[in-house]
Amino acid sequence: MQFDPQGVAPEDLSHAGSVVDKAIEYMLEQGITPISIASALLGGSLGMLARSMDDRAVAGVLRSALASVEGGELAEMRRAAAEGQSGGN
Template sequence: MQQDAMGGAPEDLSHAGSVVDKAIEYMMEQHIDPISIASALLGGALGLLARTMDDRAVAAVLRNALASVESGELAEARQPPPAQA
């Protein structure tokens, strides 16, 4: 995994995110229930993490995700965008 010069996100993260977004869009167009889509993506992500990281690293990723939920970061994503004047 290659990180940017500041040690941040891998340079291919944007590309991977775009691919996932397109896959989600496709599944929504196929009228697949959102919980099924999310469960399949989460299961696939956990499987990938399990194949590429030890258990402690996987647990750290999951703790980071939980912290994002508990801090309200996901709630912000549910807010409608502000109206343009």
């Protein structure tokens, strides 16, 4: 997750993230494929955004997510996960 230098993240963001992590863990244990999990979470997220923001604001969130991907944040997460699985060697 990205550092929040301006302090604009809601107080409950960490809690919500923990709940989502547990849900993902549960779905993996149930044998649901990662792409199905991700698709369901993305669909649910878009639905939640649509209920709480106008289309322009939702597009801004999506542009921010795309910038994170293009900026290499996901690659860094994969690299950190791979290092964690290999014991940091």
